Amino acid sequence: MKLLYAVILFLSLSSWAKPADQLIILTTFTAESLQPILKQFKQQYPEVHFTILHRREASSLRLLSHDDHDIDIVISSSRTLFTPLVEEGRLLPLNALNYDSTFQQQRFMQDSIANVAIFGYSGYGLMWNDDYLAKHHLPSPDSWESLTDPRFFRHLVMSSPARSGTTHIMVENILQHYGWKHGWQLLMQIGGNLSSVSARSYGVKNSIARGLVGIGPIIDSYAYESQKLFPFINFTYQPNSPLMPSYVAAVKNINQAQHSIEFIKFLLSDDIQQTLSTSSLNKYALHQTMRQPYEVAPLDHRLMEQRSALVKHLFEQSINYQLIRLNQAWQLIHKIKQLNGLSSEEQRQFNLAIRLASTPPVSETQSRNPILRNSLSLSRGDIPTAQLTQNWRTTMTEQLDQAIRICEQLLENHESKRMR
Numbered sequence: 001m002k003l004l005y006a007v008i009l010f011l012s013l014s015s016w017a018k019p020a021d022q023l024i025i026l027t028t029f030t031a032e033s034l035q036p037i038l039k040q041f042k043q044q045y046p047e048v049h050f051t052i053l054h055r056r057e058a059s060s061l062r063l064l065s066h067d068d069h070d071i072d073i074v075i076s077s078s079r080t081l082f083t084p085l086v087e088e089g090r091l092l093p094l095n096a097l098n099y100d101s102t103f104q105q106q107r108f109m110q111d112s113i114a115n116v117a118i119f120g121y122s123g124y125g126l127m128w129n130d131d132y133l134a135k136h137h138l139p140s141p142d143s144w145e146s147l148t149d150p151r152f153f154r155h156l157v158m159s160s161p162a163r164s165g166t167t168h169i170m171v172e173n174i175l176q177h178y179g180w181k182h183g184w185q186l187l188m189q190i191g192g193n194l195s196s197v198s199a200r201s202y203g204v205k206n207s208i209a210r211g212l213v214g215i216g217p218i219i220d221s222y223a224y225e226s227q228k229l230f231p232f233i234n235f236t237y238q239p240n241s242p243l244m245p246s247y248v249a250a251v252k253n254i255n256q257a258q259h260s261i262e263f264i265k266f267l268l269s270d271d272i273q274q275t276l277s278t279s280s281l282n283k284y285a286l287h288q289t290m291r292q293p294y295e296v297a298p299l300d301h302r303l304m305e306q307r308s309a310l311v312k313h314l315f316e317q318s319i320n321y322q323l324i325r326l327n328q329a330w331q332l333i334h335k336i337k338q339l340n341g342l343s344s345e346e347q348r349q350f351n352l353a354i355r356l357a358s359t360p361p362v363s364e365t366q367s368r369n370p371i372l373r374n375s376l377s378l379s380r381g382d383i384p385t386a387q388l389t390q391n392w393r394t395t396m397t398e399q400l401d402q403a404i405r406i407c408e409q410l411l412e413n414h415e416s417k418r419m420r
Contacts, residue, residue, distance in 0.1 A: 020258045024051045026060055026251075027075040028165055030202065033221075033280045034075070041266050048259050056200075057081055057165040058378050064090075064251070072257040073264070077219070077244045078165035079301055080308060082116050085251060091115040092250040097265055107286070108245050109298035118245040119267040120276050120283030123290060124170055125237035127223040128215040129208050132232075141215050142236060144174060147190045150334035154195040154327065155214040157207050160320050162312040162378075164201040166219045166244065171315060172304045173241050177297065180364035184318070188358045191319040192330025209233060219244065221282035237292050242299040246283050309376035310367060313385070317392040318360045325400035329357040332407035339414055346413065349406050356403040361395040 027034065031052040038050050053071070055063060057078045063069060064085065074081060085091050094115050102112075108121065126141045133140060138151055147156055161168035175183035195213050198204045205222040207213045209230055223235035248267055250260035266272060273285040284290060304311075319326065336342075336350055366372060377385045 020256070021047045022049045022051065023072050023257050023259060023263060024053065024070050025073045025075060026053045026055060026063065026071045028055065028057060028060065028078055028081070029075060029281070030054060033282075036280045037267075037272065040272070041263060044266070045259055045262065056163060057168070058162070061378075068254060069251075070253050070255055071251050072253065072260045073248065074251055075246070075248050076165065077122065077246055078168075079110075079113070079245075079247065080165070080168075080305055082113055082247055082249055083305060085249065086114055086116065090252050092252055092260060094250070094261070094264065096261060097268065103286075108243050109296065110242075110245075110301055113247070116247050116249045117264055117268060118286065119248055119264075119272070120246040120281065120285060122220050122244045122246065122283055123237050123294070123296075124166060124217065124219045124241060124244065125223070125235060126215060127205065127208055127218045127226070127233065127235045129211055129213075130232045130234055132208075132211050132214040136214065138214060140234065144186060144190065144217075144238065147193060147215065148186070150193075150331075152193045152215065153331060153334075154193065156190065156193045157196055157198055157204050157213045157216040158190075158194065159198045159201050159204055160312075161315050162320075163199055166201050167217070168308070168312065169242065169244060169299065169304075170217055170238075171311060173297070173299055175311065176300055176303065177240055180367055181359075184314075184360045185358040187315070188319060188326065188360070189330060191323065191326045192333075192357070194319075194323055194326070197320045197323065224282045237290070237294040239295045240297040241294075243296055246281075306370075307367060307373050309378050309385075310362070310373055312378065313376060313389045314360055314362055314392065317389050318396050321393055322396055322400060325397065325404065326357070329353070329400050329403045329407065332404060332411065333357060336407055336410055339410075341417075342410070346410055350410060353403040353406040353410075356399040356406075359399065361392040361399075 025034070031054050034052060042048055053063070057076070057080060060074070060076070060081055061084065064071065064074070074085070076082075092115065094117055097117065108118065128141060136155065138155060139149075141147055141152075159167040161171045171187065174186060177183070178186055196207075198207065201219065202222055204216040204218050205226055208216055209226045217238070220235065220237070223233065226233045227235065248264050250264060273287070276283050276285040277288060333354060342350060375384065376388070379385070
């Protein structure tokens with residue numbers, strides 16, 4: 001009887017096992033951008049069938065954390081997505097590919113990751129709609145600082161680092177380049193000009209292309225994709241920003257596919273590399289120069305990963321959930337900047353309002369605390385994290401409300417003086 005049960009169990013498991021010629025790809029890229037390349041691979045391996053799972057970074061990390069997943073390939077611009085897989089030894093070795101990890105390390109100013117290959121790269125910058133800017137009599141942007149111009153009030157859109165790996169890199173680069181204090185000041189002042197925070201990076205692209213908003217920070221591949229369709233789309237790279245490699249790795253799983261390594265080898269092949277920039281992925285090939293050369297700056301990925309949850313939660317509580325108050329506070333601040341004749345006490349109050357509207361509820365000293373960093377979770381069900389981030393939101397709300405009251409009182413005082 002035991003032997004019969006064993007046979008039944010074996011047959012049951014075998015019937016549910018994934019076919020060896022099926023490749024399951026987990027990616028933060030859109031499925032549409034990958035499809036043409038998958039079709040090319042099928043021409044060489046017609047027996048292969050693909051399943052594409054398009055997920056955000058956080059959702060991908062949760063999926064990969066399960067021991068019983070069937071994912072064969074991971075493709076993403078998010079280095080963070082591969083870190084736990086490397087640390088836990090869950091990637092297939094890529095020794096047979098003989099790719100040049102030294103070149104990749106030098107080219108992209110970062111340490112190479114064991115058994116993770118780079119097959120292309122991107123940069124990021126500002127995308128805008130020329131027709132929209134002309135209609136609203138707005139100048140073209142050229143830097144993060146230019147986005148603080150009061151003329152751009154509610155003409156901007158961006159995504160959130162909690163929802164977009166690319167945006168996480170952008171925000172972290174600002175914090176590393178400008179420092180914690182001045183970086184958040186810049187981000188919150190830009191927040192004062194935001195019309196919305198998009199749920200996805202390509203939502204930024206779509207909003208600008210459709211003329212719903214004028215400008216937004218975005219990865220170059222989305223901008224070039226839009227330029228192929230719309231002549232009024234423009235784009236410029238952000239100086240002092242990092243290159244963003246496109247990573248690929250083969251994952252160990254319970255039903256290993258046969259062609260995982262062959263697929264990675266295919267991405268690194270001359271046929272794909274020569275057409276990568278004109279493909280649906282819109283990525284630069286490994287040895288290709290950029291259309292608009294700019295000063296590239298390295299990114300401290302270790303620091304980025306250490307404070308990843310902190311930065312994501314802080315952006316949500318200080319900017320995403322505060323858009324209406326940020327809009328109101330900075331619109332009032334810009335109005336007061338046009339006034340003349342503020343008394344010393346009024347100037348002191350005005351400076352306080354600016355500080356309140358540009359200071360997050362976590363200081364630079366607190367941000368370095370490993371206990372705080374390690375206590376935060378990106379899980380929605382983590383009660384201590386929810387309580388802490390709710391406190392941050394309350395603090396930020398109170399700061400912005402106070403800044404608004406100060407500005408309104410200053411404007412009222414000025415109007416009273418003018419009427420005398």
